[in-house]
Amino acid sequence: MATLAECAAQAERWVLWTPVAFGGGCGLYFGLRFEPDAWAVWTAALTAVVVMFTVRRTRRRGLFIATALLACVVLGLAAAELRSSRVAAPIAPANLGARTVEAWVIDNANNTAGKARVLIAPVWIDGLAAKDTPIRMRLTLRGAPPAPGTAIRAPALINPPPAPASPGSYDFARDAYFQGVGAVGLALGEPEVVDAPKPPWRLRWDMAVNAWRWSLARKIVERIGDRYGGIVVSMTTGHQAWIRDEDLQSFRDSGLAHLLSISGVHMAIVGGFVFFLTRLLIACWPWLALRVPGKKAAAVVGIAAIWAYLVVSGAPAPAERSAVTAIVAFGAILLDRRAISFNSLALAAFFVLVRHPEQIVQPGFQMSFAATAALVALAEVWPHRTTEISAPWPIVMIQKLKDWLIAGVMVSLVAGSATGPFAIQHFNRTANYGLLANAIESPISSFVTMPMLAVGAALEAAAGWGKPFLTVAGWGVRATLSVSDWVAKLPGAIVVIPSAPAIALPVSFLGLMFACLWKGRARWLGLPVAAAVLVWPRPEPPLVWIASDGTNAIVRDGRQAVVLRPDAKAFAVDLWSKRKGVTPEAAESLAAHFDCDRKSCAPRAPVAGVRVGSWWWKKVPPFARADGLCRSADLVIFRARMDRLPPSCEGKLALDGLDFARGGAVELWRRNGRWLALWSRDVRGDRPWTRPGAPSGEEASAP
Numbered sequence: 001m002a003t004l005a006e007c008a009a010q011a012e013r014w015v016l017w018t019p020v021a022f023g024g025g026c027g028l029y030f031g032l033r034f035e036p037d038a039w040a041v042w043t044a045a046l047t048a049v050v051v052m053f054t055v056r057r058t059r060r061r062g063l064f065i066a067t068a069l070l071a072c073v074v075l076g077l078a079a080a081e082l083r084s085s086r087v088a089a090p091i092a093p094a095n096l097g098a099r100t101v102e103a104w105v106i107d108n109a110n111n112t113a114g115k116a117r118v119l120i121a122p123v124w125i126d127g128l129a130a131k132d133t134p135i136r137m138r139l140t141l142r143g144a145p146p147a148p149g150t151a152i153r154a155p156a157l158i159n160p161p162p163a164p165a166s167p168g169s170y171d172f173a174r175d176a177y178f179q180g181v182g183a184v185g186l187a188l189g190e191p192e193v194v195d196a197p198k199p200p201w202r203l204r205w206d207m208a209v210n211a212w213r214w215s216l217a218r219k220i221v222e223r224i225g226d227r228y229g230g231i232v233v234s235m236t237t238g239h240q241a242w243i244r245d246e247d248l249q250s251f252r253d254s255g256l257a258h259l260l261s262i263s264g265v266h267m268a269i270v271g272g273f274v275f276f277l278t279r280l281l282i283a284c285w286p287w288l289a290l291r292v293p294g295k296k297a298a299a300v301v302g303i304a305a306i307w308a309y310l311v312v313s314g315a316p317a318p319a320e321r322s323a324v325t326a327i328v329a330f331g332a333i334l335l336d337r338r339a340i341s342f343n344s345l346a347l348a349a350f351f352v353l354v355r356h357p358e359q360i361v362q363p364g365f366q367m368s369f370a371a372t373a374a375l376v377a378l379a380e381v382w383p384h385r386t387t388e389i390s391a392p393w394p395i396v397m398i399q400k401l402k403d404w405l406i407a408g409v410m411v412s413l414v415a416g417s418a419t420g421p422f423a424i425q426h427f428n429r430t431a432n433y434g435l436l437a438n439a440i441e442s443p444i445s446s447f448v449t450m451p452m453l454a455v456g457a458a459l460e461a462a463a464g465w466g467k468p469f470l471t472v473a474g475w476g477v478r479a480t481l482s483v484s485d486w487v488a489k490l491p492g493a494i495v496v497i498p499s500a501p502a503i504a505l506p507v508s509f510l511g512l513m514f515a516c517l518w519k520g521r522a523r524w525l526g527l528p529v530a531a532a533v534l535v536w537p538r539p540e541p542p543l544v545w546i547a548s549d550g551t552n553a554i555v556r557d558g559r560q561a562v563v564l565r566p567d568a569k570a571f572a573v574d575l576w577s578k579r580k581g582v583t584p585e586a587a588e589s590l591a592a593h594f595d596c597d598r599k600s601c602a603p604r605a606p607v608a609g610v611r612v613g614s615w616w617w618k619k620v621p622p623f624a625r626a627d628g629l630c631r632s633a634d635l636v637i638f639r640a641r642m643d644r645l646p647p648s649c650e651g652k653l654a655l656d657g658l659d660f661a662r663g664g665a666v667e668l669w670r671r672n673g674r675w676l677a678l679w680s681r682d683v684r685g686d687r688p689w690t691r692p693g694a695p696s697g698e699e700a701s702a703p
Contacts, residue, residue, distance in 0.1 A: 014065045016342045016517050019349035020510075021069040025076020026357040027506070029084075030174075033685025038081055045071075045078040080357035083178070084688055089135050091691065092128075092160045092183035094661065099126040101137070101185065102153045104199055107210040107314065108145045109138065110240040116145035119181075121203055123151075123196050125158065134182025141187035145241075148210035151196035156185035163548045163664040163690075165572035167683045168502060169579060170426075177689035178358040213237045213314055216461050223460070223467050224474035231477045232470065234260045235450070236457050238313045247481060253488035255416070255434025256441060259480065262313045264368055267306060267322040269450040271330070274298075274305035299333040305454070306330070312457065317356070318364045324348045325372065342376055342517065345369070363426040367419040370512055374418035375411060377516040377523075382407075412438040421508040421533035424497045428578035432495060437487040441480050449476030498581030500536040507532040541580040542667035543608060547572055548680065550639035550660045553614060555593075555607040560585050562593055564601050564614055572665075600625065603633050610634050610670060618657075630654065635668070635675070 029036070048071040055067045103120035110117060120137050139156060146152055161176035161184055176182070199207075217237045221229035230242025240248075240260065251257045258265060278298035282289050310323045325348040332344050349369055352359055359365040412435045423430055431437070452473040460466030487493060511529025518526065545554045552569040554561045554576065561582040563573055577584055594601045594612075600621070603611035613633030615621045620640045621629075629636050630649040641657035653675045655666070664680030684690050 010519060011061060011065070013342075013517060013519055014069075016346050017069060017513075018072045019346045019353065020513055020517075021072035022076040022079075022350065023353055023360045024506075025073040025078075026080045026353055026360040027076075028073070029077045029080035029357070030361045032687075033683075035084075035687055036077075036081060038085065041074075041078045041081045045074045048074040076353070076357065079354060080360075083357050087178055087180060088688060089177075089180050090132050090182050091177075091689075092134055092137075092158050093132075094160055096127070096158045098155060098157050098188060099128075100153065100155050101125045101139075101158065102151070102194060102196060103137065103139075104196060104203065104207065105146045105148050105150045105152060106136070106203070106207055107148050108214055108239060108241065115140050115142055116241075117141075118145050120152070121199065122183075136180040137183040137185060138176075138181055139185045139187055141191060143190065146191060146193070148214055149204075149207040151194050152191040153194045154191040155188045157188065158183050158185045160184075161689075164680050164684070165548065165569075166545060166576045166579065166665045167667055167678050167680045168499075169575060171684065171689070174361075174687075174689045175358075178356070209311065210314065212461075213312060214239070216312070216457065217241075219460055219464075220457070220470060223470045228474040228477045228481070231260070231481070232449075232453060232473055235262065235266060236312060236453060238262050238316055238319070247484075250481070250484045250488045252429075253431060253494050254437040254484040255431030255487070256437050256480070256484050259441075259445065261318055261364070262309075262316065262322070263318040263364070264322040264325065264372065265445065266450060267309065267319070267326045269446055270309050270454045271302045271306045271326045273451045273454060275302040275330070278302070296334050299330040303327050303330045308458075309454075312461075317359060317362060318368065321348075321352050321359070321365060321368050324351050340376060340379055342373070345372055345376055363422055366509070367422045370418045370422065370509070371415040373513065373516040374414045378410060378414050382410075408442055409435070409439055412442070418512060421505065421512070421530065425499050425505045425508075425533050428496055428499060430495050430497060431487075432492055433487045433490055437483055440487075441483050444476050444479050444483075449473050449480065452476065496578055496581070497534075498538050498541075499579045500533045500538060504533045504536040507536075538581065540669070541582055542678070543610060543670050544612065544635065544668040545576050545580075546637055546655065546660070546666050546668070548660060548665040550637055550655070550657060551616060553612065553637055554582075554584070555610065555612055556580075556582055557608040559583060560589075562589050562607055564590065564594060564596065564612070565616065566590070568616075600629065602629060612637070615639060 048067070052064070052067040052071045055064045058064075101120075101122055102124045103122040106119045106121055108116065108118055117138060117140050120139050121135065122133050122137050125133050137158075139154070141154065161173040161181060163173055164171045176184075198204075214237075217233045217239045220233050220236060221242055223229065224232060226242050227244065227247070230240070230244070231247070234240045234243055238261075243260070248257075248260070251260055275298045278301040279294050282292060282294040282297060306323050306326045310319055313319045315323075325345065328344045328348045328351075329340060332338060332341070338344070352365070416434050416438070420430060450473075452469045456466035456469030456471075456473055458466070460470060508530050511526045511532060513526070515523045515526030515530060517523075541556055543556055545556075547553065547569045552563070552565045552573065554563050554573060556562075559582055561577060561584050563584045566573075566584075566587060573584060590596065593603065593605050593607050595604050596602075599615065599617050601612075601614045601616075603613055611633045612635045613629035614637040615626070615629065616639050618640055620642060621638070623646060626636075626638070626642070627646040627648050630646055630652055634652060636649060636652055636654040638654065638656040639660075641661075642654075645654055653668075660666075662679075662681065664684075666680070667678045669676040681690070
């Protein structure tokens with residue numbers, strides 16, 4: 001139990017809880033199933049602030065801390081509401097279909113399966129008025145992607161950003177809403193280069209920067225080859241267009257996938273390398289060393305390097321978060337404060353959440369700051385060795401090597417443990433040998449790959465002289481890939497764990513924050529709470545899952561599952577199976593339970609006592625086919641919108657296209673002869689990102 005003195009000591013650290021409270025308010029906004037009234041939110045925020053300052057005058061410290069944290073919660077809610085209203089933009093109608101689009105190519109996104117993805121700014125979409133045209137759109141096309149800054153015209157199938165694959169899973173439409181992306185499209189032909197009206201200056205600037213980034217990425221790949229160059233490019237500009245699928249899977253299974261996303265590791269290594277190199281160069285020039293404070297000068301150069309790296313990377317959310325943290329650390333050096341401290345971390349968290357409150361629901365934000373908080377807590381309790389005087393240099397080197405190895409293992413262990421609950425909840429997987437892989441790989445990235453990459457990319461961009469350094473960086477990537485492949489192939493490298501109920505993750509986060517922020521022995525009480533995601537009881541999985549557009553379904557039998565269309569919605573099937581802890585069965589099981597063709601599946605034998613029939617085509621089935629499905633099944637799935645159902649469907653659960661348009665994906669349970677349903681719409685609620693747009697002249701309505 002914590003002593004009174006230990007509890008009293010926490011009063012000096014209450015400020016560290018303010019970003020946690022602010023983030024809780026942001027999370028509360030995204031957890032609501034309705035859009036709060038702006039006037040009510042801001043009235044509550046103003047009231048909370050007034051109460052806080054009123055209580056402060058009473059000099060009752062405990063009450064003031066409580067009201068201050070409450071004010072941070074309400075202000076977080078208000079900040080999220082304000083951000084949501086400010087980014088509001090048109091969203092494509094739900095059934096727009098094939099239309100011609102003219103647009104400027106802003107950036108090249110990641111390619112997949114031989115298809116290129118580009119982010120475009122539509123200038124004109126056939127059939128949409130200017131006020132209904134999305135300001136950003138993601139377009140998938142075949143062949144080589146056009147360079148940023150190119151104006152194109154192409155026919156494309158256009159849809160609003162997709163809803164979650166299952167209730168409570170990743171919501172791409174929400175992320176797209178806050179990025180200004182109001183549509184996704186699939187090009188039906190080769191894009192044609194056209195002349196388009198001159199875009200605004202901000203868009204021209206973005207396209208120019210992205211064109212330069214894409215050019216640098218291509219130069220790097222030309223220097224060191226597609227395979228290793230593609231990984232180097234991912235670490236430099238963020239483009240993953242050249243990474244092979246098998247290499248990507250290897251990085252995931254070994255616990256090294258974080259290397260492919262520009263984040264804290266990259267920013268820390270590049271910023272630290274530039275900082276220490278600058279200090280060394282200043283120290284080697286006595287005249288300059290006597291006139292310039294080397295540490296502060298190096299911090300300024302480090303900030304410049306971090307800023308340049310952020311621009312080169314395209315400033316994705318993980319890179320921006322990491323850059324803020326690194327710049328705050330260097331700023332602390334300029335102000336003669338500790339560079340690594342909870343105060344710096346709290347300031348960085350506040351900066352990110354005030355600008356982008358939506359980051360609170362992003363796995364990257366959660367994992368990044370959880371790992372950083374855990375490492376800062378480790379630095380607080382880490383024992384400092386007393387420097388020995390006149391010790392022989394071999395002994396000093398052995399001691400330093402031992403300390404470095406122990407520190408490296410502890411850093412990997414603590415960071416991996418802190419991010420574990422989020423990896424389990426969001427990705428349903430944990431890499432059992434991630435500690436081993438990171439312990440082996442860390443010296444490679446820290447001393448070879450990233451320093452050589454920083455120098456090589458800078459020289460290549462400036463004068464085309466970066467090949468020697470980029471070649472060495474490629475050697476480092478080759479070594480990293482060897483480690484990744486070896487670890488990924490070890491027995492039991494990956495364990496799949498189903499997601500816990502949604503409440504478990506906030507509980508784990510609070511337990512982790514208590515363990516990090518509490519000062520004293522009682523901090524260890526937070527560790528069991530931090531493990532809530534791992535130990536929380538999992539509810540019974542649904543009996544049936546149906547995709548958001550009715551194009552596929554899964555029927556569960558125990559921990560096994562029968563997928564009715566193994567070739568459709570593969571990503572959604574894999575995501576749902578992992579979240580619920582079930583294993584899709586082989587095709588033989590499908591043939592044993594269903595008689596399927598291209599248009600439908602009729603039940604042969606029940607699965608877990610339930611017979612399911614389905615019609616996969618958009619066109620309404622012939623009356624006789626619909627009647628046959630209803631006679632043979634307890635549950636009937638119609639992808640088409642049915643104007644009327646056969647009498648044989650009476651007493652059966654029949655779902656059609658209108659149901660899926662309104663509710664999205666659905667999970668079904670069968671209890672006491674009755675069906676219980678949970679729709680994605682039930683979890684998402686009625687929010688701005690859940691409302692597809694409407695064709696010109698019609699009012700927008702929720703599905």
